[in-house]
Amino acid sequence: MKIKRIYLPIALSLALAIGLLMGSFLNFPVEKRGMISSSNKSKLNKLIDFIEREYVDDIDTDSIVDITVxxxxxxLDPHSIYIAKNEMDEVSQSMKGDFVGIGVNFYMYKDSVAVIKPIPGGPSERAGIKAGDRILFADNSKLFGRKMTNDTLFSKLKGEEGSKVTLTVFRKSENRKFKVNVTRDVVPIKSVDAAVMADSNTGYIKVNRFAETTADEFHRSLINLKAQGATSLIVDLRDNGGGYLEKAVEIADEFLKDGQLIVMTKNKKNREDRTYATKKGDFESGKLYVLINENSASASEILAGAIQDNDRGVIVGRRSFGKGLVQREMPLGDGSAVRLTVARYYTPSGRSIQRSYDHGGEEYFNDFEKRYESGELYSADSIKIADTLKFKTAKGRIVYGGGGIIPDRFVPQEGKHGDEAVTMVMQSGIVSYFVFEQLDKDRNGFKGMQNSQMITDKVMTGDKYFDAFSGYLAKNGLVFHLNKHKERVKHYLAAEFTRQLLSEKAYYQMVLKEDNMVKAVLTEKK
Known part of the structure; x- marks a missing residue:
């Protein structure tokens, strides 16, 4: 099997990737204004007309317009982007909290649609689909033995709410083929990956993006953890690239007291809007920790900045991405849109955390390489601080602007300098695929394992799965020297087996025990 991408986590295999380009944006329509005529606009329109009418060869003028835009x-700036009309559905879907479909996590394995796991409570699980099943046909559409794009595959499985699809399924564990009717239904795309207890009185909530349903998901998780005895809370914003600004504001309001400033925005006309906390917060006291890293951006930074500047909690981890611009989506009338930067945002102390983009978008988005080369990922002393951009928190602590949120407690990247690739691989989708294929060979060998300890004992005893994983990486062109990381690799493998056999909650309960940032918080708490 050839794997082209190795970074898609299983938890998001049905969601559409949201990059840093999405950033923070305002979720309300642009005002309608009259078009301003100008000679430059006329010139551009005439050029397109000339090409369309007179150019010697047939040209797709739509593609020319896309290139021009x-x-x-x-x-302008790295976060003002054009969204072509054929991409709009994907982009819009990625920020919704649900979609209509059959509800399975799957991937193409040996030219077959292999079910990694049906979504709990979803249409497929209700219809009896199990992990390891192959979906051969959707109605009369053949889904195996052919190269099929994800878009085509999704179109066969998605549909109107309440519509039915007849799936032809092969169940390898029983060596039988059968048909099952599935009624498509609304399937949630969670933006809160996990809400579990990290210890007897510390709750942990992992937020992967700020979408339409994020604040509601977060609130339910928070109330549930409080009911379990959480008096301290860890909010994990690592690798969260942003989303709707107002959803970050709603979550900040859970922690801040009435009247405390959350964020300020300024537009082109220097109009300043300030957003304050209300009385409705459900965790306004109790210890609070926010985890960030170099991929925490935009709306994540708004939330972290509000907590830091109001001295409400402790920011733990590594310097965040550094995006202080706000976009608004503006339709262009043909199904496409631009997401245009319309304001800058400032944390409550008045600082902008936007990094410079004077040298172009490529260098701007390759900032990770500079941080790696400077040693910043491993040493707080290597963080470049803008001494001229000093600001004060509510209690008078010094914080800095100009390049992301600098944490109050620095935690280096896992492993030693040079081990980054191993960490990235162990947190990538390739681990999910490997584990699925191991289960596919011997699902009965794990039958009856009802808790994570039983699974861990089986996976971590001996080197069977470690050696198989090393060979799997080599087979797919990824050569790593894993022996010095053996126990860590085996722990990640055991956690992924636990996720696929048990639940997302059980997975996080395992991985948090070895998470350096979480361990730093729990140690400090004591």
Missing amino acids: NSILEK
């Missing part, structure tokens, strides 16, 4: 936006 992208070229214009590249002159």
Whole structure:
């Protein structure tokens, strides 16, 4: 099997990736204004008309317009982007909290749609679909033995709410083929990956993005953890690239007291809007820790900045991405849109955390390499601080602007300098695929294992799965020297077996025990 991408976590295999380009944006329509005529606009329109009417060869003028729009936006800032009409559904779907479909996590394995796991409570689980099943046909559409794009595959499985699809399924564990009717239904795309107890009185909530349903998901998780005895809370914003600004504000309101400033925005006309906390917070006291890293951006930074500047909690981890711009989505009338930067945001102390983009988008988005080379991922002393951009928190602590949120407690990247690739691989989708294929060979060998300890004992005893994983990586062109990381690799493998056999909750309860940032919080708490 050839794996082209190795970074898609199983938990998000049905969600659409949200990159840093999405950033923070305002979730309300743009005001309608009259078009301003200008000679430059006329010139551009005439050029397109000339090409369409007179150019010697047939040209897709839509593609020319797309190129032109992208070229214009590249002159602005790295977060002003064009969304072509054929991409709009994907982009819109990624920020919704649900979609209509059959409800399975799957991937293409040996040209077959292999079910990694049906979504709990979803249409497929209700219809009796199990992990390891192959979906051969959707109605009369053949889904195996052919190269099929994800878009085509999704179109066969998604549909109107309440519509039915007849799936032809092969169940390897029983060596039988059968048909099952599945009624498509609303399937949630969670933006809260996990809400579990990290110890007897510390709750942990992992937020992967700020979408339409994030604040509601977060609130339910918070109430549930409080009911379990959580008097301290860890909010994990690592690798969260942002989303709707107002959802970050709603979550900040859970922690801040009435009247405390959350965020300020300023637009082109220097109009300043300030957003304050209300009385409705459900965790306004109790210890609070926010985890961030170099991929925590935009709305994540708004939330972290509000907590830090109001001295409400402790920011733990590594310097965040550094995006202080706000976008608004503006339709172009043909199904496409631009997401245009319309304001800058400032944390309550008045600082902008936007990094410089003077040297172009490529260098801007490759900042990770500079941080790696400087040693910043491993030493707080290597963080470059803008001494001229000093600000004070509510209690007078010094914080800095100009390049992300600098944590109050620095925690280096896992492993030693040079081990980054191993960490990335162990947190990538390739681990999910490997574990699925191991289970596919011997699902009965794990039958009856009802708790994570039983699974861990089986996976971590001896080197059977460690050796198989090393060979699996090599087979897919990924050569790593894993022996010095053996116990860590085996722990990640055991956690992924636990996720696929038991639940997402059981997975996080395992991985948090070895998570350096979480361990740093729990140690400090004591």
